[in-house]
Amino acid sequence: MTAATFGTLLTAAAAAVAAGIAGRRLAASRPVLGFALRRLALVVPTVIVVHAAAFALMRATPGGPFDTDPRMDPVVRAELAARYRLDRPLLESWLDSLAGALRFDFGPSMAWRDADATDILLSGLPVSAALGALALLFAVLLGVPAGIVAALRRGSWIDPVVRVVSSLGLAIPNFLVATALIAAFSFGLGWFPPAGFGTWKHAVLPALALSLPVAAALARLVRTGLLVELPKDHVRTARAKGLGPARVLFVHALPGALGPTVAYLGPAAATVLTGSLVIESMAAIPGMGTHFVSAAMNRDYPLALGAVIIYTVLVSLFNLLADAAHAALDPRIKP
Amino acid sequence: MTLLSIRDLDVRFGSRRVVAGLSLDVAAGETLALMGASGSGKTTAVLGVLGLLPAQATVSAKTATFLDAPLLESGARRFLGRGIGCIFQDPRASLAPHLRIGAQLEESLEIAGVPESSRRATATKLLEDLGVTDPARRLAAWPHELSGGLCQRVAIAMALAGNPKLLVADEPTTALDVTVAAQFLRLLSNLAKERGLSVLLISHDLGVVCAVADRVAVLHEGAVVESGPTERIVGAPSHPETRRLFAALKTESAP
Amino acid sequence: MSRSDGPVAILFKDTSARIAAGILLILTLVAMGADVLPLADPGAVDTSRRFAAPGLAPATMTLSAEDAARLAAAPGLAPAMRRALFGDTVIAPLFGTDELGRCLLSRTVRGFRLSLAAAAVAAIVTLLIGTTVGAFSGWKAGRTDALVMRFVDLADSVPVVFIVIFAVAFLRASGITDPSAKVVVFFATLGMVSWITMARLVRASALALRSGAFIDASRALGMSEPRIVFRHLLPNLVPVMIVALSLTVPRILLFESFLSFLGMGVEAPDLSLGTLARSGFAAFNPVDPRVHLLLVPGIALAVLLLALNVLGDAVRDAADPRLPRP
Numbered sequence: 001m002t003a004a005t006f007g008t009l010l011t012a013a014a015a016a017v018a019a020g021i022a023g024r025r026l027a028a029s030r031p032v033l034g035f036a037l038r039r040l041a042l043v044v045p046t047v048i049v050v051h052a053a054a055f056a057l058m059r060a061t062p063g064g065p066f067d068t069d070p071r072m073d074p075v076v077r078a079e080l081a082a083r084y085r086l087d088r089p090l091l092e093s094w095l096d097s098l099a100g101a102l103r104f105d106f107g108p109s110m111a112w113r114d115a116d117a118t119d120i121l122l123s124g125l126p127v128s129a130a131l132g133a134l135a136l137l138f139a140v141l142l143g144v145p146a147g148i149v150a151a152l153r154r155g156s157w158i159d160p161v162v163r164v165v166s167s168l169g170l171a172i173p174n175f176l177v178a179t180a181l182i183a184a185f186s187f188g189l190g191w192f193p194p195a196g197f198g199t200w201k202h203a204v205l206p207a208l209a210l211s212l213p214v215a216a217a218l219a220r221l222v223r224t225g226l227l228v229e230l231p232k233d234h235v236r237t238a239r240a241k242g243l244g245p246a247r248v249l250f251v252h253a254l255p256g257a258l259g260p261t262v263a264y265l266g267p268a269a270a271t272v273l274t275g276s277l278v279i280e281s282m283a284a285i286p287g288m289g290t291h292f293v294s295a296a297m298n299r300d301y302p303l304a305l306g307a308v309i310i311y312t313v314l315v316s317l318f319n320l321l322a323d324a325a326h327a328a329l330d331p332r333i334k335p
Numbered sequence: 336m337t338l339l340s341i342r343d344l345d346v347r348f349g350s351r352r353v354v355a356g357l358s359l360d361v362a363a364g365e366t367l368a369l370m371g372a373s374g375s376g377k378t379t380a381v382l383g384v385l386g387l388l389p390a391q392a393t394v395s396a397k398t399a400t401f402l403d404a405p406l407l408e409s410g411a412r413r414f415l416g417r418g419i420g421c422i423f424q425d426p427r428a429s430l431a432p433h434l435r436i437g438a439q440l441e442e443s444l445e446i447a448g449v450p451e452s453s454r455r456a457t458a459t460k461l462l463e464d465l466g467v468t469d470p471a472r473r474l475a476a477w478p479h480e481l482s483g484g485l486c487q488r489v490a491i492a493m494a495l496a497g498n499p500k501l502l503v504a505d506e507p508t509t510a511l512d513v514t515v516a517a518q519f520l521r522l523l524s525n526l527a528k529e530r531g532l533s534v535l536l537i538s539h540d541l542g543v544v545c546a547v548a549d550r551v552a553v554l555h556e557g558a559v560v561e562s563g564p565t566e567r568i569v570g571a572p573s574h575p576e577t578r579r580l581f582a583a584l585k586t587e588s589a590p
Numbered sequence: 591m592s593r594s595d596g597p598v599a600i601l602f603k604d605t606s607a608r609i610a611a612g613i614l615l616i617l618t619l620v621a622m623g624a625d626v627l628p629l630a631d632p633g634a635v636d637t638s639r640r641f642a643a644p645g646l647a648p649a650t651m652t653l654s655a656e657d658a659a660r661l662a663a664a665p666g667l668a669p670a671m672r673r674a675l676f677g678d679t680v681i682a683p684l685f686g687t688d689e690l691g692r693c694l695l696s697r698t699v700r701g702f703r704l705s706l707a708a709a710a711v712a713a714i715v716t717l718l719i720g721t722t723v724g725a726f727s728g729w730k731a732g733r734t735d736a737l738v739m740r741f742v743d744l745a746d747s748v749p750v751v752f753i754v755i756f757a758v759a760f761l762r763a764s765g766i767t768d769p770s771a772k773v774v775v776f777f778a779t780l781g782m783v784s785w786i787t788m789a790r791l792v793r794a795s796a797l798a799l800r801s802g803a804f805i806d807a808s809r810a811l812g813m814s815e816p817r818i819v820f821r822h823l824l825p826n827l828v829p830v831m832i833v834a835l836s837l838t839v840p841r842i843l844l845f846e847s848f849l850s851f852l853g854m855g856v857e858a859p860d861l862s863l864g865t866l867a868r869s870g871f872a873a874f875n876p877v878d879p880r881v882h883l884l885l886v887p888g889i890a891l892a893v894l895l896l897a898l899n900v901l902g903d904a905v906r907d908a909a910d911p912r913l914p915r916p
Contacts, residue, residue, distance in 0.1 A: 155390075155391065230389075231389065232428065233423055233424075233425055233428035233429045234428060234429055234430055234431045234432065236382075236387055236423065236429075237421070237423060237429045237430070237431075237490070237493075238431065239386075239387055239415070240385065240387055240415055240416070240421035240423075241415065241416045241442065241443050241446055241493060242412065242414075242415035242416025242417060242443075242446040242497070243416070243442065243446065251434075251442075252431050252434075255433045256431075256432065256433060329433060330432065330433055
């Protein structure tokens with residue numbers, strides 16, 4: 001084990017323990033911050049578990065990644081094995097790989113010789129992040145107002161329409177939505193390009209396809225949340241105080257109704273990330289999803305492992321953010 | 336002078352007629368108790384006049400006026416939080432759980448037209464006047480950190496923030512324990528006397544009604560069957576439904 | 591609705607739930623009886639009718655001599671029943687044909703069958719793991735419970751899709767050559783990553799039941815612990831298991847189709863709705879979009895999921911209106 005590996009593992013363990021202890025200390029005085037720190041401390045063990053699972057699957061696979069070419073010179077193969085540290089004892093290479101993962105240094109890519117897995121992933125991350133952020137924005141802009149209107153106009157035609165459309169949104173697979181959007185707005189109307197990435201126009205259709213299931217889930221959550229909240233005494237008090245309808249809705253009814261919606265932000269991020277695997281490869285967008293799928297297909301282990309670790313951290317952070325926001329929204333929740 | 340006047344009030348939920356031809360008047364400075372068994376429509380009638388029922392309810396009346404201005408068709412919105420203050424049954428549930436006490440009280444003061452710079456001081460004074468100790472700390476608290484009695488005082492403070500002429504109190508003591516309820520009733524009659532406040536009290540507690548009400552109106556199946564001075568109605572009820580109601584209430588309170 | 595109504599009666603009072611249950615029943619029967627129905631051979635290539643558009647006429651055709659001979663030679667009960675019932679008649683490609691002129695209707699039915707099987711296998715694995723973990727944790731309560739739930743929390747923050755893709759890559763290279771074994775392993779993997787909802791709901795229910803009066807009574811009667819668990823605890827967990835399945839099964843189906851669409855799930859010659867959609871997307875182009883190749887499997891999946899979601903909502907409402915919705 002190298003000194004760098006040892007140092008990284010020690011630092012990560014120390015950071016996790018420190019965050020955990022600080023989180024416990026702050027639990028009384030700053031509950032939300034303390035909670036966030038305790039959850040942050042859990043990210044390190046999560047990364048270790050995910051890394052161990054992926055690493056085990058990688059190493060358990062019979063044959064090395066370079067066995068596909070039988071004409072390869074054994075000397076070259078040995079050199080390659082040394083370059084990717086496949087010739088080391090299992091424990092040592094596991095710890096080295098783990099330390100690398102904790103530093104976000106995943107080593108050289110196997111498929112893209114001469115390129116670093118980290119660099120490839122970092123080139124895809126902004127693309128995927130932009131797409132994901134746009135998708136979440138669309139989802140909120142479509143889903144939340146739909147849920148509010150459905151709850152307020154319960155009994156009119158709007159409510160059943162929103163319910164049916166949101167059920168459909170949850171049931172129709174992403175790839176079908178994406179194809180329909182491409183057929184209509186790209187092949188049909190010619191408003192947006194069907195594939196590729198570069199301008200904002202490229203992002204609209206994929207982001208819309210990604211956002212639909214999330215928008216549907218948001219609409220349902222907001223609707224049920226509001227239907228529970230609107231008849232509550234404190235909402236009636238707000239009206240009895242003489243507040244206008246908009247203020248009653250946004251200041252008094254919505255915050256209580258949004259609890260489950262905000263807590264859904266974590267799973268929503270996971271849904272968008274998962275969906276982006278399909279959408280990115282469909283629309284040939286050079287994001288992390290495309291890299292991950294092709295890496296898994298080509299057995300480019302460093303790249304695939306790196307993508308899994310980055311996804312794990314992203315999902316953990318979104319869950320943390322969602323739970324902290326949920327706690328901040330309702331002072332009665334002791335996280 | 337008549338403050339609140341209602342003639343032939345009807346409230347329907349779909350085909351169900353919950354209030355049927357109710358009429359009543361509240362004069363300036365008097366405390367009127369609206370009594371009736373549960374389901375007789377007392378709360379529905381009052382909430383209906385004030386426009387606080389959910390949208391499914393249809394409310395109609397020959398006249399429903401406050402200071403001669405119409406209340407129905409969202410006319411009540413102009414008076415809520417100003418001329419009319421309301422307090423409800425469960426004081427803790429009546430406060431928004433996600434807003435600090437100070438924010439909720441200042442919101443009421445904003446509706447009453449108190450300038451922003453003096454709202455905090457006015458809020459503190461309001462709580463002090465209601466006998467709340469350490470008002471600054473209470474203003475920074477969350478509703479779930481306060482006792483039921485304190486929450487009720489906050490609710491009263493919010494209702495009084497607009498210097499109302501009429502205070503509507505819907506079963507204000509049911510959720511309180513006996514000693515706190517007694518304190519509340521003393522407070523209520525003092526307020527009525529000091530400020531010349533009219534009170535429309537919805538209650539089915541004979542003790543409470545006798546303690547504070549000048550007049551009583553008894554409701555049965557959505558209409559007033561009997562009304563008059565408290566002593567006469569409680570002492571010598573003439574309508575059979577009134578007698579039945581009082582008999583039921585007495586057996587309830589005497590175990 | 592009266593109080594004496596049982597949960598099943600409440601469930602089927604809801605018209606949309608009745609329709610959804612009917613659709614699911616018909617689809618399942620069609621999938622299970624696919625070998626009896628007069629469907630074309632899903633692998634039969636006919637290059638004279640590549641990319642034929644969907645159409646209703648003609649509705650039926652006669653089997654080609656070659657296919658008829660193959661059907662006549664096919665062993666087993668189902669082909670015999672088909673011969674007896676329908677003879678040489680075969681349903682025409684009502685949903686159109688693919689790039690090799692194969693009947694899309696027949697392929698969709700087979701794909702549907704495999705997707706359903708995937709959901710079933712994954713559901714069983716989910717039930718086994720989730721109920722074991724959840725019931726154990728809830729029944730033991732206290733420290734054990736806290737420890738197990740910490741582990742479940744950890745498992746919950748693992749992005750399972752990515753681990754599954756890793757597992758599939760591993761499966762590809764693992765040397766398992768039997769395609770049906772591969773498919774079963776793939777389905778089981780789906781189940782192994784979907785047990786968390788089941789474990790959480792079962793645990794909460796077991797925890798509540800544990801302190802219930804009848805369990806106390808059983809203890810007082812001197813019943814052994816295994817007997818209490820198997821005779822009293824597990825039967826009472828069935829409703830919450832059904833609720834958890836109603837949340838999990840649609841997710842597994844989407845997940846399967848999604849992985850197969852990416853080319854990381856079911857492999858040819860096996861068909862699932864996802865692989866059909868994948869080849870449909872491969873044929874999708876601006877000049878001649880051939881949308882039916884994507885729409886048919888896509889709509890089949892959407893109808894299945896919609897029916898499952900509607901029925902799931904009704905099941906959850908009937909079981910307990912306060913349970914969470916997705």
